[in-house]
Amino acid sequence: MKKWVMMILLCCGVLWGCSEKTYEPREIVSETDVCKICNMSIVHNAYAGQIALKNGDYEIFDDIGCLMEYIVSNGDEEIGAAYIKDASKNEWIDVFEAVYVYNKEYWTPMNYGVVAFDTKQAAQEWMTQEGEGKLLHYKDLHNFNWGIHE
Amino acid sequence: MKKIGLALLFFLFMSPIVYAEFDIQEAIDAASPGEVIHIPAGHYQGNFVVTKPLTLLGEEGTEFISKNNDPALRIENTATISISNVELSGKSKAIVASNVDGLELSNIYIKDAYTGVHIQRSKNIHIHDIQVTGSEGHYAEKGNGIAIYKSEDILIENNLIEQMQDGIYVEEVNSIVVQHNNVTQSRYATHFMYTRDAKAFFNNYLSNVTGFMVMMTTGILLENNTVENHSDYNGYGMLLYDVQRASIAKNIIKNNRTGLALQKSSMIQIDTNNFQMNQTAVEGTKVSNNTKASNNSFTGNILTARSDQLGFQLQSNYYDDYTGIDIEGNGYGDVPYVAMSSFGQWMVRQPVYQYFVASPSVVLLTTLDQQINKTESRVLVDHTPRLVTEHEIENNKLNVIQTLAGLLLLVGSLWLWKRGITK
Numbered sequence: 001m002k003k004w005v006m007m008i009l010l011c012c013g014v015l016w017g018c019s020e021k022t023y024e025p026r027e028i029v030s031e032t033d034v035c036k037i038c039n040m041s042i043v044h045n046a047y048a049g050q051i052a053l054k055n056g057d058y059e060i061f062d063d064i065g066c067l068m069e070y071i072v073s074n075g076d077e078e079i080g081a082a083y084i085k086d087a088s089k090n091e092w093i094d095v096f097e098a099v100y101v102y103n104k105e106y107w108t109p110m111n112y113g114v115v116a117f118d119t120k121q122a123a124q125e126w127m128t129q130e131g132e133g134k135l136l137h138y139k140d141l142h143n144f145n146w147g148i149h150e
Numbered sequence: 151m152k153k154i155g156l157a158l159l160f161f162l163f164m165s166p167i168v169y170a171e172f173d174i175q176e177a178i179d180a181a182s183p184g185e186v187i188h189i190p191a192g193h194y195q196g197n198f199v200v201t202k203p204l205t206l207l208g209e210e211g212t213e214f215i216s217k218n219n220d221p222a223l224r225i226e227n228t229a230t231i232s233i234s235n236v237e238l239s240g241k242s243k244a245i246v247a248s249n250v251d252g253l254e255l256s257n258i259y260i261k262d263a264y265t266g267v268h269i270q271r272s273k274n275i276h277i278h279d280i281q282v283t284g285s286e287g288h289y290a291e292k293g294n295g296i297a298i299y300k301s302e303d304i305l306i307e308n309n310l311i312e313q314m315q316d317g318i319y320v321e322e323v324n325s326i327v328v329q330h331n332n333v334t335q336s337r338y339a340t341h342f343m344y345t346r347d348a349k350a351f352f353n354n355y356l357s358n359v360t361g362f363m364v365m366m367t368t369g370i371l372l373e374n375n376t377v378e379n380h381s382d383y384n385g386y387g388m389l390l391y392d393v394q395r396a397s398i399a400k401n402i403i404k405n406n407r408t409g410l411a412l413q414k415s416s417m418i419q420i421d422t423n424n425f426q427m428n429q430t431a432v433e434g435t436k437v438s439n440n441t442k443a444s445n446n447s448f449t450g451n452i453l454t455a456r457s458d459q460l461g462f463q464l465q466s467n468y469y470d471d472y473t474g475i476d477i478e479g480n481g482y483g484d485v486p487y488v489a490m491s492s493f494g495q496w497m498v499r500q501p502v503y504q505y506f507v508a509s510p511s512v513v514l515l516t517t518l519d520q521q522i523n524k525t526e527s528r529v530l531v532d533h534t535p536r537l538v539t540e541h542e543i544e545n546n547k548l549n550v551i552q553t554l555a556g557l558l559l560l561v562g563s564l565w566l567w568k569r570g571i572t573k
Contacts, residue, residue, distance in 0.1 A: 030290040034384050038391050039413065041337055041359060041384065043290040043315060110365075111321065111344065148322065148344050148366070 023052035023081035025092040028060065037066035044109050049084040049095065065112035065146040067095065072142065087115035088122050096138050099123045103133035104149040111148050114141070174198050174214075178206075189236070200225045208235040216240025216263075225250055233258065243268045243293070244282075247275075255280055265293030266314065273302045277309065284313035289337040289359070294319040298326070306331065316341040317358070320348070328353060338363040339377070342370065350375060361406075362388040370396045380406040387428065390415050398423060403431070407504070409451070412437045412462070419444075420462075426450050429507060430494070434462045443467060445536070452507050453516075455530050456494025464489060464532035472535050483535040488520045490530035 028050075033042045036059040042048050049067035051059045055078070061067040064084055071079070082095035098116040101123045106113045114136065117123040127133045136144070175198055177187050183203045191211035197220040200206070214236055216222035222240045225231050225247040234256040238244040244263040247253055250272040258280040260266040266282035269275055275298070282295040295311035295318060298304055302324040309331045311317040317333030318340040320326055329351040333339035339355035341363045342348055348364075349371045355361035361377030363386075364370055370393065377387035385407035390396060393415040401423045403409040409428035412418055416438035425431035427450040432443060434457040441462040448454050449470040455461075466482065474485035493503070493512050506512055 030288060032383055038365065039384075039389060039411075040363070040365075041290075043337065045290075 021054075021080065025050055025052070025081075025083040026058055033060045035062040035066050036060060037069050038062065038110065040109060046085050046087060046090050047108050047115070049082070050092075051082045052080045053078050054080045063108050063110040063112055064095075064100070064114050064116060064141070065108075065110050065144075068141045068144070069146065084116040086118050086122070088117060088126055091118075093118045098138065100136040100138075100141065101127055101133040102136055102144070103127075103131055105131055106133065110146075112146050113149065114144070174206075178204065184230070197221060198223050200231060201228050203228060203230040205232040206234075206236070207232075210235070213237040213239065214244075216242065216244070221246040221268075222263075224248075225253065232256075237261070239263060246270075247272055250275075254278075259283075263293075265297060266295045266311070268294075268297045268299075269301055269304075270299040271301060275301065275304045277305070278307045279309065281310045282312070282314060282317075284315075284336075286313070289313075289315045294341075295333070295336070297321075298323050305329075311336065311339075316363075317355075319343075320345050323348070327351070332356075333358060341365075342367050345370070349373075354378075355380075359384060360386040360389055363391075364389070364393050364396070365391045366393070367396075368394045372396070372398045372401060374400045376402040376404070377406065377409075378402070378404045381429075382407065386411050389413070390418065393418065397421070402426070403428065408433050411435075412441065416440060418442075418462075421445055423447070424449075425454075429453065429504060430456055432462075433457065437462050439463065453491065453494050455489040456491065457530060461490075461530050464530060466534045466536050467532055468536040468538070469532070472537070474535065476537050481537055483537055487532040487535035488530070489532065491516045491519045493519075 028042050028045050028048050030041060030043055034040060035042065040062045042060060042062050047063055049061040049064055051067065051070065059070060061070065067082065067084065083092040084095050084098055086093045093116060098118065099120050100114050100116050102114045104113045106115055108115065117126060123135060172190050174189060174194055175196065178198065178200055181187055181204055186205040186207055189206060189208045189212050191209040193213045193215060195215045196217050198214065212235060214222040219242045221243045222238045223245045227249045229251040231250060232254040237259045239261050240263050243265040244260040245267045247269045248271055252274045253272060254276045255267060256279050260282045262285045267277060277296060284292045292315045294316045295314040296306060297319040300322045304323060304326040306318060307329045311333045312335050314336045316338045317336045318328055318331065320341065321343045323345050325347045326345065327349045328340055331353045334356045336358045339358045339361045340350060343365045345367045347369050348367060351373050353375045355377045357379045359380065359382055361380055362372060372388065380387050387403040387406035387409045389411045391413045394417055396418045398410065399421045403423055404426040406428045409425045409431045410420065411433045414436045418441040420443040423446045425446060425448045430453040431448050431451040432455045436458065442465060443462060444465040445467065447468045454469060455464065469487050472483055472487045474483035476482060477484055493515050
C-alpha cells in the first residue's frame with residue numbers, strides 16, 4: 001500500500017513538473033522600477049508594460065514602444081508572458097492579444113502615441129472620447145515607426 | 151460653559167480663509183487690452199480666465215485658490231501677458247497657458263498644486279523668480295513644477311522648485327534656456343524630451359532621483375551646473391538617452407550613484423567637469439566612439455568610467471588614483487591611465503552589482519585590470535593623463551578696513567610706547 005501511495009505521489013510530481021508554467025504580472029514599484037530600455041522611472045502606471053522571462057526574471061517598461069524595442073532586439077524565445085496596461089481600465093492585459101490605437105496626439109510617457117485595450121470595442125470607445133486614431137494589432141507593432149511624429 | 155462650547159464650535163466649523171470682495175474676473179473682462187490690473191491683497195477663490203493682453207499685478211498677500219479641479223488661472227489664445235506677485239493653490243494645475251505669444255510669470259508662489267505651471271503651444275515665454283512647492287508624498291503622485299509642451303523661445307530662470315515629480319519638464323520645445331534654478335527632492339530636476347537647441351547654465355540640483363534627464367534631444371549645452379546627491383538605487387547626476395550633439399562642460403557632478411550616464415548617444419563632448427565622490431563617475435552604453443571626455447577632474451570616485459563593448463575616449467583628464475610619473479616634466483603622466491575594468495562592465499549589465507563596489511575582491515580585480523590593460527589602445531584608456539588638477543589660483547587681496555585698523559593699532563601702540571619712555 002505504501003508503495004502505491006509513493007508511486008502516485010511521484011507521478012503527480014512528474015505531471016506537475018511537466019505542466020505548462022504560468023507567468024503572472026507583478027505590481028510596479030515606483031521607487032525602484034525603471035524602464036529596461038530608456039531608464040525612466042515608472043510613474044505613469046497606466047502605460048506601463050512588463051515581460052515575464054522564462055527564467056523567472058521580469059523586465060519592466062514605461063511605454064509599449066520600449067517593450068517592443070526589447071522584443072525586436074532580443075527576440076521572443078525567452079519570453080514567458082508579456083503584459084501591458086489597458087489604457088481605459090488600468091489592468092494588465094496580454095501584449096500579444098491586445099488591440100492598439102495610435103494617434104500622434106495621444107500622450108504616453110515616451111510620446112509614441114500608442115495605447116492598448118483588451119477589446120476592439122474598448123479601443124473604439126476610447127477613440128470616440130479622445131480623438132480618432134488608427135487601430136493596430138500586435139503584428140503591426142513590429143514595423144511601427146516608434147518615435148515622435150510630426 | 152455652553153457659550154464657550156458654542157464659540158469653540160464656531161471656530162471649528164468656520165473656514166479660516168476670508169475671501170476678498172474684489173471681483174478679479176469682472177476686472178479682467180472689463181479691462182481694455184494692455185491694461186494693468188492691480189489686485190488688492192486678499193484670498194480669491196475661483197478659476198480665472200485671461201484671453202486678452204493684460205498685466206495682473208497682485209499686492210503683497212494676494213492669493214488665488216482654485217475652486218475645483220480646474221486651474222486657478224487659465225491664459226488662452228492671446229499675447230503679451232504678465233502676471234506677478236501672487237500666490238496660487240489648488241488641487242490640479244495652478245496656471246495653464248495655451249496658444250500664447252509673449253508671457254511673463256514672475257514672483258509667484260505655488261503651493262500644494264498637482265502641477266505648478268503648464269504651458270502648451272506657446273512662444274516667447276519668460277518664467278522667473280517663482281517658487282513651486284509640492285505636497286508631501288511620493289513623486290509618482292504629483293505633477294511637474296513647470297511643464298512646457300510644443301512651444302518655442304523659452305527662458306526659465308531663478309526659480310525654486312521642490313517636492314514635485316519633475317522640477318522642469320520640457321517636451322517638443324525649440325530653443326530653451328534654463329538657468330540659475332534650484333530644484334530639490336523631485337524625480338528629475340530637469341527633464342528634456344524631444345527638444346532642440348536647449349541650454350542649461352548655473353542650475354543647482356540637489357537630492358532628486360536624477361539631476362538632468364535628457365531624452366531624444368538634439369543640440370544641448372549643459373554648463374556650470376551643480377548636480378549633487380543623486381544617490382538612490384537609480385540615481386544619476388545627468389542621464390542622456392538617445393541624444394545627439396551635446397556639450398557638457400564646467401559642471402560640478404558630486405555624490406551621485408552615477409555622475410554622468412550616456413545611452414545610445416553620439417557626438418557628446420564632456421569637457422572640464424569636476425567629478426567628485428560619485429560611485430561611478432561616467433558610464434556609457436551604446437555610445438558612439440566620437441564621444442570624448444577631456445580635461446575633466448576625477449577625484450574620490452569609486453569607479454572612474456565604465457562602458458559596454460565600445461565606450462568613449464578619455465583624454466588629458468586628471469585622476470586622483472593615477473600612480474604614474476612624469477619624467478618628461480610636461481604635466482602629463484608617462485604611463486597611460488586605465489579606467490577600463492571588468493567589474494565596471496558587469497555593473498553596466500547588472501546594476502545590482504553596485505553593492506559589491508569597493509569590496510576587497512573587486513578592488514583586487516580592478517588593480518589587475520589596470521596592470522593588464524595598460525597596452526590597450528582603444529577605449530577607456532587615457533594616454534595623456536594630467537598630473538595636476540587645475541585649481542583656481544586666488545590672488546592676494548587687500549582688505550582695506552582690516553589694513554587701516556591694523557595700521558591705526560600699530561601707530562597707537564608706538565605712540566603709547568614712546569610716551570611711556572619719555573615720561
